[in-house]
Amino acid sequence: MKESIPEIGEAPEPVIGNDYTAEKESVQKQIREVIQYNDIKNKIAQKDKLTAVSNIYSELLAMLSPNGKVKLNFWKLIIAPLENRMNSTIGAMKNANIKFNTNNGLELLYSVNGSQYICFNSLSGGEKIIATLAVYHVINQLYGNKILLIDDLDRVDDTTYGKVYEFIGQIKDNYDAIICARVKHTAN
Structure with a gap:
């Protein structure tokens, strides 16, 4: 039996293949x-x-920004012409000027007889009526409104009322109707 089993020789030398470590890296x-x-x-x-x-x-x-293109164009195209029209309108009524301040929103400033400009809320009742009348008149002209309503004329003195009345005489042809309210309110 020994004869049928072939002899195994020594183990073959291990096959040393290529080392691919360098290529892999x-x-x-x-x-x-x-x-x-x-x-x-x-x-x-x-x-x-x-x-x-x-x-x-x-x-x-x-x-x-405050001096940016949008604000400057808004001023140039809208505010300045509106301001100019209001000043020509209000100048016919009273020696006054209106200007807009856009530093903090849109604020109406008012000057009488070349005095310093003050904000609308600081005006007297009569000055507010005159400034408001000028603004309303210009806006009415721009939009083609033919009715002008003026209220709170009881707040103005007789001199200012006369100027308002005189101004109404100058602009009356622009309107179909001008309604003025001068009611003295008394406390009960």
């Missing part, structure tokens, strides 16, 4: 470089997008 390094390149490319794209948004935002802020 080189490929892995290239993959890392591609990934870094793509990360940098994405970050540059994000930076460019944020820069564009930031530039648009900065431009909008500049346009909307």
Whole structure:
């Protein structure tokens, strides 16, 4: 029986294959470089997008700033012509001027006989009536309204009432009807 079993010789030498470690590391390094390149490319794209948004935002802020294009154009196209028309209107009634202050919203300022401009809320009752009448008249002209209603004339003195009456005489042809209310209210 011994004869039928072949003899096994010595173990063969292990096959030493190529060592691919260097190639593997080189490929892995290239993959890392591609990934870094793509990360940098994405970050540059994000930076460019944020820069564009930031530039648009900065431009909008500049346009909307107190001296920006939007406010200046609003002033030039709307407020200044309105102010000029009101001053020509109110100048016919009383030696006064109106101007708008847009520093904090839209505020009506009023000056009598070249005095310092004061806000509408600081005016006397008669001055408020005159300023309001000028504003209403100009707005009515702009929109084609043919009825003018003037209320609270009881707050004006006789001199101011005379100026209002004189002004109404000058503008009456612009209206189909002018309604004036001068009612003395008394407390019971």
